[in-house]
Amino acid sequence: MSASLHERLRDAIGAENVKTLPEDLAVYSFDAYSEGRLPSAVVIPSEAREVSAIVKIAREFGEPIIARGAGTGLCGGAVSIDGGGVVISFARMHRLLELDVPNRRARVQPGLVNLQLSQQVASAKLFYAPDPASQRSSTIGGNIATNAGGPHCLSYGTTVNHVLSLEIVDERGDVFTTDVDDAGYDLTATLVGSEGTLGIVTSAWVRLLRLPEATRVWLAAFPDIDRASETVSAIIGAGIVPTALEMMDSVIVRAVEAAFHAGYPTDAAAVLLIENAGFEDEMDACEAAIERIAREHGALSWRAARTQAERDALWAGRKGAVGALGRIAPNYYTQDVTVPRSVLPKALHAVEKASRDNDLLVGNVFHAGDGNLHPLLAYNKRDRRQVAAVLETGNAILQAAIDLGGTISGEHGVGYEKRDAMTSVYTTEDLAAMARVRDVFDPQHALNPEKIFPAGTRCIELGTR
Numbered sequence: 001m002s003a004s005l006h007e008r009l010r011d012a013i014g015a016e017n018v019k020t021l022p023e024d025l026a027v028y029s030f031d032a033y034s035e036g037r038l039p040s041a042v043v044i045p046s047e048a049r050e051v052s053a054i055v056k057i058a059r060e061f062g063e064p065i066i067a068r069g070a071g072t073g074l075c076g077g078a079v080s081i082d083g084g085g086v087v088i089s090f091a092r093m094h095r096l097l098e099l100d101v102p103n104r105r106a107r108v109q110p111g112l113v114n115l116q117l118s119q120q121v122a123s124a125k126l127f128y129a130p131d132p133a134s135q136r137s138s139t140i141g142g143n144i145a146t147n148a149g150g151p152h153c154l155s156y157g158t159t160v161n162h163v164l165s166l167e168i169v170d171e172r173g174d175v176f177t178t179d180v181d182d183a184g185y186d187l188t189a190t191l192v193g194s195e196g197t198l199g200i201v202t203s204a205w206v207r208l209l210r211l212p213e214a215t216r217v218w219l220a221a222f223p224d225i226d227r228a229s230e231t232v233s234a235i236i237g238a239g240i241v242p243t244a245l246e247m248m249d250s251v252i253v254r255a256v257e258a259a260f261h262a263g264y265p266t267d268a269a270a271v272l273l274i275e276n277a278g279f280e281d282e283m284d285a286c287e288a289a290i291e292r293i294a295r296e297h298g299a300l301s302w303r304a305a306r307t308q309a310e311r312d313a314l315w316a317g318r319k320g321a322v323g324a325l326g327r328i329a330p331n332y333y334t335q336d337v338t339v340p341r342s343v344l345p346k347a348l349h350a351v352e353k354a355s356r357d358n359d360l361l362v363g364n365v366f367h368a369g370d371g372n373l374h375p376l377l378a379y380n381k382r383d384r385r386q387v388a389a390v391l392e393t394g395n396a397i398l399q400a401a402i403d404l405g406g407t408i409s410g411e412h413g414v415g416y417e418k419r420d421a422m423t424s425v426y427t428t429e430d431l432a433a434m435a436r437v438r439d440v441f442d443p444q445h446a447l448n449p450e451k452i453f454p455a456g457t458r459c460i461e462l463g464t465r
């Protein structure tokens with residue numbers, strides 16, 4: 001049976017675009033969070049018509065379908081957990097198809113890398129705002145499927161605010177389109193963040209923004225994380241919403257400085273990286289207001305990046321923070337929780353306590369303006385004590401966020417990793433409503449079936465079908 005599945009796929013999209021050897025399949029058996037099992041095949045289509053054919057063939061053979069971008073996902077979304085299935089890689093569908101400058105929008109294929117979109121439209125003085133820290137490698141398709149956020153989503157909003165229209169291949173292999181401007185149900189918003197469980201994105205119109213006239217970047221250093229956190233609340237409380245407001249603790253600052261030599265103060269307990277963009281003549285007043293708030297809250301130092309090179313260096317430190325942690329430990333686990341901004345100090349103390357209780361090194365680098373924490377748990381996966389400590393610490397942080405009125409994922413999604421935690425924030429009725437939506441789009445649960453919904457939950461328990 002397997003051979004004829006492979007033959008049919010080869011006939012549909014060409015033998016060179018179908019991977020079936022175990023050593024090739026192994027490459028697609030993990031993402032940035034987890035290692036799964038080998039899929040039955042990996043296919044690399046070049047257009048929606050081929051995606052449609054692949055889905056029809058996979059369904060004929062009873063194989064689940066798992067869409068895959070760059071595999072940078074942090075919740076096991078793009079891997080086959082139980083083994084088998086057809087993984088659709090969008091590595092060949094990576095083009096900017098249309099640029100509509102007057103209407104500030106672009107039509108892109110799902111495999112286009114996030115940063116490349118902004119680079120390709122920069123000559124028209126436009127950019128694509130959602131900027132996950134993984135933007136050098138993650139794809140627009142993966143970003144849409146996870147509703148990705150990023151440092152600049154504080155003022156611009158997450159991916160869902162920037163998707164105008166989608167072309168989707170559904171579970172039967174049929175193609176349909178959605179458009180936010182059309183009347184009727186807003187299916188675009190339903191599909192964004194659905195993690196490949198409702199349909200497969202084969203192209204999208206996305207919103208572009210005008211490059212700002214002026215951009216300023218500042219770095220404020222603090223003697224403790226409480227004062228840095230209070231500054232975050234005070235800035236927003238004063239009615240100032242900077243374009244980005246990121247926090248890094250001393251573990252991260254030292255790792256980043258060792259890697260990038262960007263001028264981060266290694267004696268600080270916490271730093272805030274603050275960016276504002278807009279009109280040049282607003283910038284001095286904005287800088288003065290934010291600096292005053294930071295100093296009133298105990299900032300030890302305040303630095304303004306004066307040149308583009310200095311701004312780039314500070315951002316390189318922030319966006320490379322996760323990689324810089326590689327200097328400290330061979331492995332890391334990224335937790336992703338969101339809490340109300342006002343309880344950030346409590347949440348950070350809970351992270352500190354969880355890491356102390358489990359004797360684990362944890363660094364914090366996160367979207368402070370959104371209350372979206374990313375504790376990075378440094379460990380060595382060859383050390384079983386440390387692996388157990390990571391699980392304990394990760395769970396304790398998750399529970400603390402829930403207890404503080406927060407939620408189980410700020411932006412990385414649910415995937416396989418957090419599907420059981422869904423019951424901590426949703427009632428059975430809530431989950432049943434979501435399950436009914438999935439049943440409409442994908443009655444046979446052929447699309448990324450092991451994701452989002454708690455393991456072992458039968459439809460009947462959720463009150464569907």
Ligand SMILES: Cc1cc2nc3c(=O)[nH]c(=O)nc-3n(C[C@H](O)[C@H](O)[C@H](O)COP(=O)(O)OP(=O)(O)OC[C@H]3O[C@@H](n4cnc5c(N)ncnc54)[C@H](O)[C@@H]3O)c2cc1C
Pocket residue numbers: 031032066067068069070071072073074077078090110131132133134137138139140141142143144145146147148149150151195196197199200201202322323411412415448
């Ligand atoms: C160092 C690092 C930093 C990160 N920083 C951020 C951050 O700041 N903000 C943030 O939100 N995330 C961040 N992430 C997580 C990750 O990069 C995002 O979730 C990203 O959107 C995943 O994109 P991808 O192309 O790698 O998708 P993949 O990992 O390949 O897939 C992710 C999910 O999308 C689905 N999918 C992929 N393509 C399609 C498609 N065409 N149609 C339907 N479903 C599809 C997959 O099935 C899977 O469920 C970070 C990850 C790393 C490793």
